[in-house]
Amino acid sequence: MTKKIVRKHPLAIRWFHWFNFPVLGIMIWSGLLIYWANDVYKIGFGDRTLLKFFPDSFYKALNVPFRLSEGMAYHFIFMWLFFLNGIAYVLYTIISGEWRSLVPNRRSFKEAWQVLLHDVRIRKTAPPVQGKYNSAQKIAYTAIIIMGIGSVLTGLAIYKPVQLEWLCTLFGGYKMARILHFALTIGYVLFFLIHIIQVLLAGWNNFRAMITGFEVKKINEEPPVDEPEK
Amino acid sequence: MANFFKNLFTRNSGLTTSQVIEKKTVISFFFFFLFMGGAIAGWTWLRRQPSDSGKTSSPIRSVLDVNEKIFDGLLSDKHLAKEYPVSQAANPARVNGDLGLKTPFDPVAWKMNVIKASGDTLKLNLDDLKKLPKTEIVFNFKCIEGWSQVTHWGGVRFSAFMKAYGLDEEAAMKYLGLSTPDKQYYVGIDMPSALHPQTLLCYELNGQPLPMNQGYPLRLIIPVKYGVKSLKRIGDMYFSNQRTPDYWSDKKGYDYYSGL
Numbered sequence: 194m195t196k197k198i199v200r201k202h203p204l205a206i207r208w209f210h211w212f213n214f215p216v217l218g219i220m221i222w223s224g225l226l227i228y229w230a231n232d233v234y235k236i237g238f239g240d241r242t243l244l245k246f247f248p249d250s251f252y253k254a255l256n257v258p259f260r261l262s263e264g265m266a267y268h269f270i271f272m273w274l275f276f277l278n279g280i281a282y283v284l285y286t287i288i289s290g291e292w293r294s295l296v297p298n299r300r301s302f303k304e305a306w307q308v309l310l311h312d313v314r315i316r317k318t319a320p321p322v323q324g325k326y327n328s329a330q331k332i333a334y335t336a337i338i339i340m341g342i343g344s345v346l347t348g349l350a351i352y353k354p355v356q357l358e359w360l361c362t363l364f365g366g367y368k369m370a371r372i373l374h375f376a377l378t379i380g381y382v383l384f385f386l387i388h389i390i391q392v393l394l395a396g397w398n399n400f401r402a403m404i405t406g407f408e409v410k411k412i413n414e415e416p417p418v419d420e421p422e423k
Numbered sequence: 424m425a426n427f428f429k430n431l432f433t434r435n436s437g438l439t440t441s442q443v444i445e446k447k448t449v450i451s452f453f454f455f456f457l458f459m460g461g462a463i464a465g466w467t468w469l470r471r472q473p474s475d476s477g478k479t480s481s482p483i484r485s486v487l488d489v490n491e492k493i494f495d496g497l498l499s500d501k502h503l504a505k506e507y508p509v510s511q512a513a514n515p516a517r518v519n520g521d522l523g524l525k526t527p528f529d530p531v532a533w534k535m536n537v538i539k540a541s542g543d544t545l546k547l548n549l550d551d552l553k554k555l556p557k558t559e560i561v562f563n564f565k566c567i568e569g570w571s572q573v574t575h576w577g578g579v580r581f582s583a584f585m586k587a588y589g590l591d592e593e594a595a596m597k598y599l600g601l602s603t604p605d606k607q608y609y610v611g612i613d614m615p616s617a618l619h620p621q622t623l624l625c626y627e628l629n630g631q632p633l634p635m636n637q638g639y640p641l642r643l644i645i646p647v648k649y650g651v652k653s654l655k656r657i658g659d660m661y662f663s664n665q666r667t668p669d670y671w672s673d674k675k676g677y678d679y680y681s682g683l
Contacts, residue, residue, distance in 0.1 A: 196444065265677065368571060
Protein backbone atom coordinates (compact mmCIF):
# COMPACT_ATOMS: atom_id res chain seq x y z
CA MET A 194 0.00 0.00 0.00
CA THR A 195 1.32 3.41 -0.90
CA LYS A 196 0.39 6.97 -0.25
CA LYS A 197 -0.62 9.48 -2.84
CA ILE A 198 -0.87 13.25 -2.54
CA VAL A 199 -4.16 14.54 -3.91
CA ARG A 200 -4.75 18.25 -4.26
CA LYS A 201 -7.97 19.39 -2.64
CA HIS A 202 -8.26 23.04 -1.59
CA PRO A 203 -6.58 25.73 -3.72
CA LEU A 204 -4.50 28.26 -1.78
CA ALA A 205 -7.04 31.02 -2.52
CA ILE A 206 -9.88 29.09 -0.90
CA ARG A 207 -7.77 28.30 2.15
CA TRP A 208 -6.91 31.97 2.44
CA PHE A 209 -10.54 33.11 2.14
CA HIS A 210 -11.59 30.51 4.69
CA TRP A 211 -9.02 31.34 7.34
CA PHE A 212 -9.26 35.07 6.77
CA ASN A 213 -13.01 34.90 7.23
CA PHE A 214 -12.73 32.95 10.47
CA PRO A 215 -11.42 35.73 12.76
CA VAL A 216 -13.26 38.45 10.82
CA LEU A 217 -16.62 36.75 11.23
CA GLY A 218 -15.73 36.18 14.87
CA ILE A 219 -15.20 39.92 15.35
CA MET A 220 -18.42 40.70 13.46
CA ILE A 221 -20.42 38.38 15.73
CA TRP A 222 -18.76 39.73 18.88
CA SER A 223 -19.27 43.38 17.92
CA GLY A 224 -22.81 42.55 16.79
CA LEU A 225 -23.46 41.17 20.25
CA LEU A 226 -22.24 44.42 21.83
CA ILE A 227 -24.76 46.25 19.63
CA TYR A 228 -27.59 43.82 20.23
CA TRP A 229 -27.26 44.12 24.02
CA ALA A 230 -28.45 47.76 23.90
CA ASN A 231 -31.91 46.61 22.80
CA ASP A 232 -32.06 42.87 23.44
CA VAL A 233 -35.69 42.22 22.65
CA TYR A 234 -35.61 38.98 20.67
CA LYS A 235 -36.86 35.70 22.07
CA ILE A 236 -38.31 32.42 20.97
CA GLY A 237 -41.65 31.49 22.46
CA PHE A 238 -45.38 31.39 21.87
CA GLY A 239 -48.03 33.55 23.50
CA ASP A 240 -46.66 34.68 26.83
CA ARG A 241 -44.36 31.69 27.16
CA THR A 242 -40.70 32.42 26.51
CA LEU A 243 -38.68 29.37 25.65
CA LEU A 244 -35.42 31.10 24.95
CA LYS A 245 -34.44 34.71 25.61
CA PHE A 246 -31.60 36.24 23.60
CA PHE A 247 -29.67 36.43 25.85
CA PRO A 248 -29.62 35.64 29.56
CA ASP A 249 -27.81 38.17 31.75
CA SER A 250 -25.29 35.57 32.84
CA PHE A 251 -24.28 35.14 29.20
CA TYR A 252 -23.66 38.89 28.78
CA LYS A 253 -21.74 39.02 32.02
CA ALA A 254 -19.52 36.10 31.11
CA LEU A 255 -18.60 37.76 27.82
CA ASN A 256 -18.30 41.29 29.23
CA VAL A 257 -20.93 42.63 26.86
CA PRO A 258 -22.86 45.34 28.77
CA PHE A 259 -22.45 49.06 28.03
CA ARG A 260 -20.21 48.73 25.00
CA LEU A 261 -22.61 49.82 22.24
CA SER A 262 -20.37 52.52 20.75
CA GLU A 263 -17.41 50.17 20.70
CA GLY A 264 -19.51 47.46 19.10
CA MET A 265 -20.75 49.81 16.38
CA ALA A 266 -17.24 51.07 15.65
CA TYR A 267 -15.77 47.59 15.23
CA HIS A 268 -18.79 46.35 13.31
CA PHE A 269 -18.50 49.18 10.80
CA ILE A 270 -14.78 48.60 10.32
CA PHE A 271 -14.67 44.84 10.00
CA MET A 272 -17.75 44.80 7.78
CA TRP A 273 -15.41 45.87 4.99
CA LEU A 274 -13.11 42.89 5.46
CA PHE A 275 -16.06 40.49 5.70
CA PHE A 276 -17.61 41.98 2.57
CA LEU A 277 -14.45 42.17 0.45
CA ASN A 278 -13.27 38.70 1.43
CA GLY A 279 -16.70 37.29 0.64
CA ILE A 280 -16.81 38.99 -2.75
CA ALA A 281 -13.30 37.74 -3.54
CA TYR A 282 -14.28 34.20 -2.58
CA VAL A 283 -17.39 34.19 -4.74
CA LEU A 284 -15.54 35.68 -7.71
CA TYR A 285 -12.74 33.18 -7.29
CA THR A 286 -15.05 30.18 -7.23
CA ILE A 287 -16.79 31.45 -10.37
CA ILE A 288 -13.63 32.25 -12.33
CA SER A 289 -11.65 29.18 -11.30
CA GLY A 290 -14.56 26.82 -11.82
CA GLU A 291 -14.40 25.69 -8.19
CA TRP A 292 -18.11 26.42 -7.98
CA ARG A 293 -18.70 23.11 -9.75
CA SER A 294 -17.64 21.16 -6.71
CA LEU A 295 -19.59 23.48 -4.38
CA VAL A 296 -22.99 24.13 -5.90
CA PRO A 297 -25.56 21.39 -5.24
CA ASN A 298 -27.41 19.73 -8.10
CA ARG A 299 -30.75 17.98 -8.37
CA ARG A 300 -29.54 14.81 -6.65
CA SER A 301 -27.91 16.71 -3.81
CA PHE A 302 -31.00 17.28 -1.73
CA LYS A 303 -32.00 13.64 -1.65
CA GLU A 304 -28.43 12.56 -1.02
CA ALA A 305 -27.93 15.14 1.69
CA TRP A 306 -30.78 13.53 3.57
CA GLN A 307 -29.02 10.17 3.25
CA VAL A 308 -25.77 11.73 4.46
CA LEU A 309 -27.60 13.14 7.45
CA LEU A 310 -29.17 9.76 8.28
CA HIS A 311 -25.75 8.18 7.96
CA ASP A 312 -24.09 10.79 10.15
CA VAL A 313 -26.59 10.26 12.95
CA ARG A 314 -26.09 6.48 12.58
CA ILE A 315 -29.56 5.64 11.31
CA ARG A 316 -28.32 4.59 7.90
CA LYS A 317 -25.39 2.27 7.40
CA THR A 318 -24.00 3.59 4.16
CA ALA A 319 -23.48 7.09 2.92
CA PRO A 320 -24.08 7.91 -0.73
CA PRO A 321 -20.84 7.88 -2.75
CA VAL A 322 -19.01 11.18 -2.80
CA GLN A 323 -18.32 12.58 -6.22
CA GLY A 324 -15.78 15.36 -6.20
CA LYS A 325 -14.50 17.14 -3.14
CA TYR A 326 -17.65 17.44 -1.09
CA ASN A 327 -20.61 15.25 -0.30
CA SER A 328 -24.12 16.49 -0.99
CA ALA A 329 -24.74 17.75 2.53
CA GLN A 330 -21.51 19.73 2.38
CA LYS A 331 -22.44 21.21 -0.99
CA ILE A 332 -25.74 22.42 0.38
CA ALA A 333 -24.16 23.74 3.58
CA TYR A 334 -21.30 25.55 1.85
CA THR A 335 -23.62 27.11 -0.71
CA ALA A 336 -26.19 28.05 1.92
CA ILE A 337 -23.56 29.80 4.03
CA ILE A 338 -22.66 31.99 1.03
CA ILE A 339 -26.30 32.89 0.50
CA MET A 340 -26.50 33.66 4.21
CA GLY A 341 -23.42 35.87 3.87
CA ILE A 342 -25.06 37.80 1.05
CA GLY A 343 -28.17 38.04 3.23
CA SER A 344 -26.14 39.44 6.11
CA VAL A 345 -24.51 42.07 3.91
CA LEU A 346 -27.83 43.15 2.42
CA THR A 347 -29.86 43.16 5.65
CA GLY A 348 -26.90 44.86 7.30
CA LEU A 349 -26.88 47.59 4.66
CA ALA A 350 -30.65 47.95 5.03
CA ILE A 351 -30.39 48.66 8.77
CA TYR A 352 -27.18 50.69 8.40
CA LYS A 353 -28.72 53.17 5.93
CA PRO A 354 -32.48 52.61 6.22
CA VAL A 355 -33.36 56.06 4.90
CA GLN A 356 -30.94 56.31 1.99
CA LEU A 357 -31.55 52.66 1.05
CA GLU A 358 -35.22 52.66 1.87
CA TRP A 359 -36.02 50.30 -1.01
CA LEU A 360 -33.66 47.69 0.42
CA CYS A 361 -35.19 48.06 3.86
CA THR A 362 -38.66 47.63 2.37
CA LEU A 363 -37.47 44.56 0.47
CA PHE A 364 -36.71 42.88 3.78
CA GLY A 365 -40.07 43.81 5.27
CA GLY A 366 -39.06 47.09 6.91
CA TYR A 367 -36.49 48.21 9.45
CA LYS A 368 -37.61 45.97 12.30
CA MET A 369 -37.85 42.86 10.14
CA ALA A 370 -34.46 43.53 8.54
CA ARG A 371 -32.96 43.66 12.04
CA ILE A 372 -34.59 40.35 12.96
CA LEU A 373 -33.29 38.73 9.77
CA HIS A 374 -29.81 40.12 10.38
CA PHE A 375 -29.88 38.66 13.87
CA ALA A 376 -31.36 35.31 12.79
CA LEU A 377 -28.64 34.90 10.16
CA THR A 378 -26.03 35.38 12.87
CA ILE A 379 -27.63 32.66 14.98
CA GLY A 380 -27.45 30.59 11.80
CA TYR A 381 -23.67 31.14 11.59
CA VAL A 382 -23.23 30.03 15.15
CA LEU A 383 -25.19 26.83 14.51
CA PHE A 384 -23.25 26.27 11.29
CA PHE A 385 -20.01 26.75 13.19
CA LEU A 386 -20.95 24.20 15.87
CA ILE A 387 -21.90 21.52 13.33
CA HIS A 388 -18.86 22.41 11.22
CA ILE A 389 -16.52 21.89 14.17
CA ILE A 390 -18.14 18.57 15.10
CA GLN A 391 -17.90 17.35 11.51
CA VAL A 392 -14.28 18.42 11.20
CA LEU A 393 -13.42 16.60 14.41
CA LEU A 394 -15.21 13.47 13.20
CA ALA A 395 -13.64 13.62 9.74
CA GLY A 396 -10.18 13.51 11.21
CA TRP A 397 -6.68 14.78 10.62
CA ASN A 398 -6.32 14.12 6.89
CA ASN A 399 -9.41 16.22 6.15
CA PHE A 400 -8.44 19.04 8.52
CA ARG A 401 -4.87 19.15 7.28
CA ALA A 402 -6.17 19.65 3.74
CA MET A 403 -7.66 23.00 4.78
CA ILE A 404 -4.17 24.14 5.72
CA THR A 405 -1.85 22.33 3.33
CA GLY A 406 -4.26 22.04 0.44
CA PHE A 407 -3.77 18.31 -0.11
CA GLU A 408 -5.16 15.07 1.17
CA VAL A 409 -3.28 11.82 1.40
CA LYS A 410 -4.95 8.89 -0.31
CA LYS A 411 -3.87 5.35 0.42
CA ILE A 412 -3.89 3.11 -2.63
CA ASN A 413 -3.07 -0.52 -3.20
CA GLU A 414 -2.21 -0.55 -6.87
CA GLU A 415 0.91 0.27 -8.78
CA PRO A 416 3.40 2.58 -7.11
CA PRO A 417 2.04 5.99 -8.02
CA VAL A 418 3.95 8.86 -9.43
CA ASP A 419 3.81 12.01 -7.36
CA GLU A 420 2.14 14.92 -8.95
CA PRO A 421 4.68 17.17 -10.59
CA GLU A 422 5.95 19.80 -8.21
CA LYS A 423 6.03 23.44 -9.08
CA MET B 424 15.17 15.89 13.08
CA ALA B 425 18.37 16.63 11.24
CA ASN B 426 17.03 14.59 8.38
CA PHE B 427 13.91 16.64 8.33
CA PHE B 428 15.84 19.88 7.97
CA LYS B 429 17.89 18.31 5.24
CA ASN B 430 14.66 17.33 3.49
CA LEU B 431 13.43 20.90 3.63
CA PHE B 432 16.22 21.83 1.27
CA THR B 433 15.97 18.75 -0.92
CA ARG B 434 13.98 18.72 -4.10
CA ASN B 435 10.77 16.74 -3.79
CA SER B 436 11.84 14.47 -6.60
CA GLY B 437 14.58 13.20 -4.33
CA LEU B 438 12.23 12.36 -1.46
CA THR B 439 9.78 9.58 -0.73
CA THR B 440 6.08 10.41 -0.75
CA SER B 441 5.97 10.29 3.04
CA GLN B 442 8.85 12.73 3.26
CA VAL B 443 7.13 15.09 0.82
CA ILE B 444 3.93 14.92 2.86
CA GLU B 445 5.82 15.69 6.03
CA LYS B 446 7.74 18.53 4.45
CA LYS B 447 4.70 20.17 2.86
CA THR B 448 2.67 19.81 6.03
CA VAL B 449 5.29 21.52 8.15
CA ILE B 450 5.76 24.37 5.69
CA SER B 451 1.99 24.93 5.39
CA PHE B 452 1.46 24.92 9.13
CA PHE B 453 4.37 27.29 9.56
CA PHE B 454 2.65 29.82 7.29
CA PHE B 455 -0.71 29.11 8.87
CA PHE B 456 0.57 29.96 12.34
CA LEU B 457 2.43 32.94 10.93
CA PHE B 458 -0.85 34.22 9.48
CA MET B 459 -2.78 33.61 12.67
CA GLY B 460 0.01 35.16 14.72
CA GLY B 461 -0.10 38.18 12.42
CA ALA B 462 -3.85 38.45 12.87
CA ILE B 463 -3.50 38.31 16.65
CA ALA B 464 -0.68 40.87 16.58
CA GLY B 465 -2.78 43.19 14.40
CA TRP B 466 -5.74 42.86 16.74
CA THR B 467 -3.60 43.46 19.81
CA TRP B 468 -2.12 46.55 18.16
CA LEU B 469 -5.59 47.89 17.35
CA ARG B 470 -6.86 47.27 20.87
CA ARG B 471 -3.84 49.01 22.40
CA GLN B 472 -4.16 52.28 20.46
CA PRO B 473 -4.71 55.17 22.85
CA SER B 474 -8.30 56.42 22.92
CA ASP B 475 -9.50 59.94 22.40
CA SER B 476 -11.84 61.55 24.94
CA GLY B 477 -14.65 59.48 23.51
CA LYS B 478 -13.04 56.07 24.19
CA THR B 479 -12.30 55.58 20.50
CA SER B 480 -8.81 55.32 19.03
CA SER B 481 -7.59 57.21 16.00
CA PRO B 482 -7.37 54.23 13.58
CA ILE B 483 -11.00 53.45 14.38
CA ARG B 484 -12.05 57.09 13.97
CA SER B 485 -10.32 57.30 10.63
CA VAL B 486 -12.24 54.28 9.29
CA LEU B 487 -15.50 55.76 10.58
CA ASP B 488 -14.62 58.99 8.78
CA VAL B 489 -13.96 57.05 5.59
CA ASN B 490 -17.33 55.35 6.03
CA GLU B 491 -18.87 58.79 6.34
CA LYS B 492 -17.26 59.91 3.07
CA ILE B 493 -18.48 56.78 1.29
CA PHE B 494 -22.03 56.75 2.60
CA ASP B 495 -22.43 60.52 2.58
CA GLY B 496 -22.52 60.09 -1.18
CA LEU B 497 -25.86 58.33 -0.73
CA LEU B 498 -27.39 61.26 1.15
CA SER B 499 -29.85 62.99 -1.08
CA ASP B 500 -32.77 65.34 -0.61
CA LYS B 501 -34.63 62.88 -2.81
CA HIS B 502 -34.08 60.01 -0.38
CA LEU B 503 -36.76 60.58 2.20
CA ALA B 504 -37.54 58.65 5.34
CA LYS B 505 -40.69 56.67 4.67
CA GLU B 506 -43.79 58.45 5.95
CA TYR B 507 -46.75 56.72 7.60
CA PRO B 508 -50.42 57.56 8.16
CA VAL B 509 -51.02 59.50 11.38
CA SER B 510 -53.10 56.60 12.71
CA GLN B 511 -49.94 54.48 12.98
CA ALA B 512 -48.13 56.94 15.24
CA ALA B 513 -47.40 55.83 18.80
CA ASN B 514 -49.20 57.79 21.50
CA PRO B 515 -47.61 58.43 23.88
CA ALA B 516 -44.23 58.34 22.19
CA ARG B 517 -41.36 56.61 23.95
CA VAL B 518 -39.23 58.87 26.14
CA ASN B 519 -35.58 57.98 26.13
CA GLY B 520 -33.04 60.09 27.98
CA ASP B 521 -33.17 63.42 29.76
CA LEU B 522 -29.70 64.78 29.11
CA GLY B 523 -29.82 68.56 29.09
CA LEU B 524 -33.30 68.59 30.61
CA LYS B 525 -32.37 68.14 34.25
CA THR B 526 -31.54 71.77 35.07
CA PRO B 527 -34.47 73.91 36.37
CA PHE B 528 -35.94 75.70 33.38
CA ASP B 529 -38.22 78.71 32.88
CA PRO B 530 -40.39 78.04 29.80
CA VAL B 531 -41.74 81.60 29.70
CA ALA B 532 -38.32 83.20 29.44
CA TRP B 533 -37.10 80.70 26.83
CA LYS B 534 -35.59 82.02 23.62
CA MET B 535 -33.54 80.29 20.99
CA ASN B 536 -30.20 82.02 20.45
CA VAL B 537 -29.10 81.79 16.85
CA ILE B 538 -25.44 82.76 16.80
CA LYS B 539 -24.74 84.07 13.33
CA ALA B 540 -21.48 83.90 11.42
CA SER B 541 -20.99 87.61 12.09
CA GLY B 542 -21.16 86.94 15.84
CA ASP B 543 -24.55 88.63 16.22
CA THR B 544 -27.18 86.68 18.07
CA LEU B 545 -30.70 86.36 16.85
CA LYS B 546 -33.14 85.73 19.71
CA LEU B 547 -36.34 83.98 18.72
CA ASN B 548 -39.34 82.73 20.67
CA LEU B 549 -41.84 80.04 19.80
CA ASP B 550 -44.31 82.47 18.23
CA ASP B 551 -41.65 83.64 15.80
CA LEU B 552 -41.21 80.07 14.61
CA LYS B 553 -44.93 79.34 14.50
CA LYS B 554 -45.35 82.17 12.00
CA LEU B 555 -43.42 80.08 9.48
CA PRO B 556 -45.20 77.33 7.51
CA LYS B 557 -45.81 74.23 9.60
CA THR B 558 -44.72 70.81 8.37
CA GLU B 559 -45.82 67.52 9.89
CA ILE B 560 -44.07 64.21 9.59
CA VAL B 561 -44.95 60.68 10.69
CA PHE B 562 -41.87 58.50 10.38
CA ASN B 563 -40.10 55.60 12.02
CA PHE B 564 -37.86 57.25 14.63
CA LYS B 565 -34.71 55.16 15.07
CA CYS B 566 -32.72 55.04 18.27
CA ILE B 567 -29.05 54.17 18.17
CA GLU B 568 -29.81 51.53 20.81
CA GLY B 569 -31.75 49.62 18.19
CA TRP B 570 -35.42 50.28 18.85
CA SER B 571 -37.61 52.24 16.50
CA GLN B 572 -41.07 53.73 16.74
CA VAL B 573 -43.44 55.45 14.34
CA THR B 574 -44.04 58.93 15.74
CA HIS B 575 -45.85 62.06 14.62
CA TRP B 576 -44.09 65.43 14.84
CA GLY B 577 -44.84 68.97 13.73
CA GLY B 578 -42.74 72.08 13.29
CA VAL B 579 -40.93 74.20 10.77
CA ARG B 580 -38.52 72.82 8.24
CA PHE B 581 -34.98 73.71 9.23
CA SER B 582 -34.20 74.70 5.63
CA ALA B 583 -37.27 76.95 5.49
CA PHE B 584 -36.27 78.56 8.78
CA MET B 585 -32.78 79.29 7.46
CA LYS B 586 -34.23 80.89 4.35
CA ALA B 587 -36.87 82.89 6.19
CA TYR B 588 -34.26 84.47 8.46
CA GLY B 589 -31.77 85.07 5.66
CA LEU B 590 -29.18 82.71 7.13
CA ASP B 591 -27.66 81.94 3.73
CA GLU B 592 -24.08 82.49 4.81
CA GLU B 593 -24.63 80.13 7.73
CA ALA B 594 -26.36 77.52 5.55
CA ALA B 595 -23.27 77.52 3.34
CA MET B 596 -21.09 76.48 6.28
CA LYS B 597 -20.23 72.84 6.83
CA TYR B 598 -21.66 72.12 10.26
CA LEU B 599 -24.61 73.02 12.43
CA GLY B 600 -24.33 72.94 16.22
CA LEU B 601 -27.13 72.83 18.77
CA SER B 602 -27.04 72.83 22.56
CA THR B 603 -29.59 72.71 25.35
CA PRO B 604 -30.11 75.88 27.46
CA ASP B 605 -28.03 74.33 30.27
CA LYS B 606 -25.27 73.29 27.77
CA GLN B 607 -25.28 69.79 29.22
CA TYR B 608 -26.24 68.26 25.89
CA TYR B 609 -25.07 69.28 22.44
CA VAL B 610 -24.99 67.82 18.97
CA GLY B 611 -23.06 68.49 15.78
CA ILE B 612 -24.62 67.84 12.40
CA ASP B 613 -23.25 68.10 8.88
CA MET B 614 -25.10 70.83 7.00
CA PRO B 615 -26.42 68.68 4.10
CA SER B 616 -28.22 66.47 6.65
CA ALA B 617 -29.50 69.50 8.56
CA LEU B 618 -30.88 71.00 5.34
CA HIS B 619 -32.53 67.73 4.33
CA PRO B 620 -36.24 68.48 3.65
CA GLN B 621 -37.42 66.29 6.55
CA THR B 622 -35.34 67.99 9.23
CA LEU B 623 -37.64 69.96 11.54
CA LEU B 624 -37.36 72.52 14.27
CA CYS B 625 -40.14 70.73 16.05
CA TYR B 626 -42.67 72.09 18.56
CA GLU B 627 -45.45 69.49 18.34
CA LEU B 628 -45.81 65.81 19.15
CA ASN B 629 -49.06 64.08 18.18
CA GLY B 630 -50.60 67.47 17.40
CA GLN B 631 -49.90 68.82 20.90
CA PRO B 632 -47.14 71.09 22.21
CA LEU B 633 -44.07 69.06 23.08
CA PRO B 634 -44.19 67.58 26.58
CA MET B 635 -41.39 68.76 28.91
CA ASN B 636 -39.67 65.37 28.69
CA GLN B 637 -39.69 65.59 24.90
CA GLY B 638 -37.88 68.91 24.96
CA TYR B 639 -40.52 71.63 25.33
CA PRO B 640 -40.66 74.15 23.75
CA LEU B 641 -38.50 73.31 20.72
CA ARG B 642 -36.44 70.32 19.68
CA LEU B 643 -34.80 68.99 16.57
CA ILE B 644 -36.24 66.10 14.58
CA ILE B 645 -33.80 64.79 12.02
CA PRO B 646 -34.97 61.54 10.38
CA VAL B 647 -31.69 61.03 8.47
CA LYS B 648 -29.86 60.51 11.79
CA TYR B 649 -30.19 58.30 14.83
CA GLY B 650 -32.28 59.80 17.62
CA VAL B 651 -29.20 60.95 19.54
CA LYS B 652 -28.92 63.83 17.07
CA SER B 653 -32.55 64.95 17.58
CA LEU B 654 -31.64 67.24 20.45
CA LYS B 655 -34.40 68.10 22.91
CA ARG B 656 -34.91 71.71 24.03
CA ILE B 657 -32.78 73.84 21.76
CA GLY B 658 -30.99 76.67 23.57
CA ASP B 659 -28.24 77.79 21.22
CA MET B 660 -27.82 77.28 17.50
CA TYR B 661 -24.44 77.93 15.89
CA PHE B 662 -22.53 77.22 12.70
CA SER B 663 -18.99 76.33 11.79
CA ASN B 664 -16.79 74.98 9.03
CA GLN B 665 -15.19 72.68 11.60
CA ARG B 666 -17.06 69.88 13.29
CA THR B 667 -19.20 71.31 16.04
CA PRO B 668 -19.05 69.54 19.43
CA ASP B 669 -21.11 66.41 19.78
CA TYR B 670 -21.85 64.83 23.13
CA TRP B 671 -22.06 61.18 22.05
CA SER B 672 -19.14 61.43 19.69
CA ASP B 673 -16.83 63.48 21.91
CA LYS B 674 -17.57 61.73 25.19
CA LYS B 675 -18.89 58.27 24.44
CA GLY B 676 -17.09 57.14 21.31
CA TYR B 677 -19.99 57.13 18.86
CA ASP B 678 -19.57 57.95 15.21
CA TYR B 679 -19.91 61.70 14.61
CA TYR B 680 -21.90 61.28 11.42
CA SER B 681 -24.40 58.63 12.63
CA GLY B 682 -26.38 59.00 9.42
CA LEU B 683 -29.17 56.68 8.37
